[in-house]
Amino acid sequence: MLDFALLKTTGTLTPRLGRLSLAGRRSVLTPGFIGSTSRGVVPHISQDNFQKSLGLDGVYVALEDFIEKHPQKTPPIFHLDAPASIRKFTSLPEDTLLVLGARRNPPIPSPTANTNTEISLLTSVGYRSLSCEYYAAAARKLQPDIVVGLADIPLGQEVVGAKRKDKMSDRTETWTRDIIAKQKSLGEGEHRFNIFAPILPIERDLQSWYLEHLVDDMVSKISGVAIYDAYLLDDLPEELHHLPRLSFHAPASPHELLRHISLGMDLFTIPFISSATDAGIALDFVFPPPQKPNGGSRQTLGIDMWHTEQALSVTPLGENCTCYACTKHHRAYIQHLLSAKEMLGWVLIQIHNHAVLSTFFTSVRASIEAGTFDADAAAFEAFYEPQLPEKTGQGPRVRGYQFGSEEHAKAEKKNPKAFRKLDEEIPLKVAHGQQPNKKPAMKDVIDDEALVGLVGMEDANGAMQMEDLKLEDDRTAEVKA
Structure with a gap:
């Protein structure tokens, strides 16, 4: 146990x-x-x-x-x-x-x-x-x-x-x-x-x-x-x-x-780890924080990899990070992956973001053991911005359940089109959601071996009847006229 x-x-x-x-x-x-x-x-x-x-x-x-x-x-x-x-x-x-x-x-x-x-x-x-x-x-x-x-x-x-x-x-x-x-x-x-x-x-x-x-x-x-x-x-x-x-x-x-x-x-x-990854934000904070320079402004908690300034940067996502993404690749390459909608871009950011949190918690435990946690937490709050950076780029394709129910009633598609005409513009921001399931709910019928439905259950909707369905093209309709 x-x-x-x-x-x-x-x-x-x-x-x-x-x-x-x-x-x-x-x-x-x-x-x-x-x-x-x-x-x-x-x-x-x-x-x-x-x-x-x-x-x-x-x-x-x-x-x-x-x-x-x-x-x-x-x-x-x-x-x-x-x-x-x-x-x-x-x-x-x-x-x-x-x-x-x-x-x-x-x-x-x-x-x-x-x-x-x-x-x-x-x-x-x-x-x-x-x-x-x-x-x-x-x-x-x-x-x-x-x-x-x-x-x-x-x-x-x-x-x-x-x-x-x-x-x-x-x-x-x-x-x-x-x-x-x-x-x-x-x-x-x-x-x-x-x-x-x-x-x-x-x-x-x-x-x-x-x-x-x-x-x-x-x-x-x-x-x-x-x-x-x-x-x-x-x-x-x-x-x-x-x-x-x-x-x-x-x-x-x-x-x-x-x-x-x-x-x-x-x-x-x-949850904010994956939310930051989806937004193309590489987390960038340490605990306890570095010494704050006199008169310096608060530092951001992450790097927005969609910013154009990252396109020429050959530095790793984190200055002292030893994760796979930081030891093998640089920011310009990762931004290229995001821009090309290559899944590897989000993979590398996700690996990095989890490494940042793992290091964060290791340092937190060391701080509690040393008895300096309260002072370190106060210094962290003074050094970093209170919120993660806002999302500016387009994230990966999403499922409907990743968004609140208030989004479901919107008519727009969850994701932009994968293919388009050459003269067609793609909007940067799209609405997300899906219509709620309007079929009547069925009650569970369960015992330990029917378990989670491991007995035969008939399809509640039945099969569609196709016998009377007739198709007419435009030419047939003109002849009849």
């Missing part, structure tokens, strides 16, 4: 050092981060480059990336009859920690509300519902190392009423009990996954009933907690302080990341 050792801590809302260990997997030093994936792989990174150039100790995988055929058909990931099938399906190395959750981080709001038994999510072909029973059965089949419990969190609502918050607490408590019961029912010799219980992003008194049950009845059966609001860590019961904390509060910048670390967060998923 998962073991978490606290190596250094000085209080409740203070930075702390830890080590997360699991037999057969790399140990993860905390504070640290795990890779965010799309359909099981880190964007732009093939699995051979994952092993050779990225060096990540763990990844977070979202189930909603794989169940676009549910419930009409069995999703392909469940057809693989092999131990730890999700690891085999994604070709993830055996020593890499695998964390499974229901939704991507950050999740995209769904127009369909959650119910007492289901959450609404967005697959690559439209909106679907995921029941707590289906999720538990999927965890049993896929055999990840860690399963993040379902949380009832309404998305896209600026104000959530007190009654809705009570419902959030009740549902999450029920769903956490369900996943624990599924884990307990595993037979001898079956893979036992570890459970991280969600802590809701609402005030402690509004989820007190759930937290009391978590502490009294379930604390010995969970291996960690999933935090959705880092600024509510003060409300975490003392009985849960010894557990590792996995953050789903997506930081917008390294500055916010440091604030979360200062509150005692352990493990992070960091």
Whole structure:
């Protein structure tokens, strides 16, 4: 089972050092981060480059990336009859920690509300519902190392009423009990996954009933907690302080990341790494920062590789970076790749950006060990701009789920045309989105072996009838006239 050792801590809302260990997997030093994936792989990174150039100790995988055929058909990931099938399906190395959750981080709001038994999510072909029973059965089949419990969190609502918050607490408590019961029912010799219980992003008194049950009845059966609001860590019961904390509060910048670390967060998923890569921005910051020159302005957190000044630069992306991209290539070559829409451009930037964050966390841990973290964090905030640079160039081709639901109603295509006439201009900015799936949702019919639909299910739409279809060209129409 998962073991978490606290190596250094000085209080409740203070930075702390830890080590997360699991037999057969790399140990993860905390504070640290795990890779965010799309359909099981880190964007732009093939699995051979994952092993050779990225060096990540763990990844977070979202189930909603794989169940676009549910419930009409069995999703392909469940057809693989092999131990730890999700690891085999994604070709993830055996020593890499695998964390499974229901939704991507950050999740995209769904127009369909959650119910007492289901959450609404967005697959690559439209909106679907995921029941707590289906999720538990999927965890049993896929055999990840860690399963993040379902949380009832309404998305896209600026104000959530007190009654809705009570419902959030009740549902999450029920769903956490369900996943624990599924884990307990595993037979001898079956893979036992570890459970991280969600802590809701609402005030402690509004989820007190759930937290009391978590502490009294379930604390010995969970291996960690999933935090959705880092600024509510003060409300975490003392009985849960010894557990590792996995953050789903997506930081917008390294500055916010440091604030979360200062509150005692352990493990992070960091969406802004891939967002910066997609925008053609090579991250460029170190911790602690260099000595700031007198009267100097704040430095940017990244280099926009679309700027024309990079076209003649033969310097690496990072001055002292030792990643593959920086040791083998220079900025002019990488900008050429981006301009030519060559995928290798984004691959090299993604490798570099992950290397920057890995070095960042190594230095953060050294700073906490030395007792200088607060001073170093203050110097970092004074030295660097508070936000990442704005996107100026055109990113790689995108999927519809990579954009908010408010974009779906727009008529424009997600991506520009791949081919065009010589006299046709391509607009630099295009709208992104897709129409929501308007087909009526079907309920799950599941038991442990029907699992995730591993029984025959008829196509709900039926076959189209073509017998009466007749085609007429223009000449036939003229003869009839």
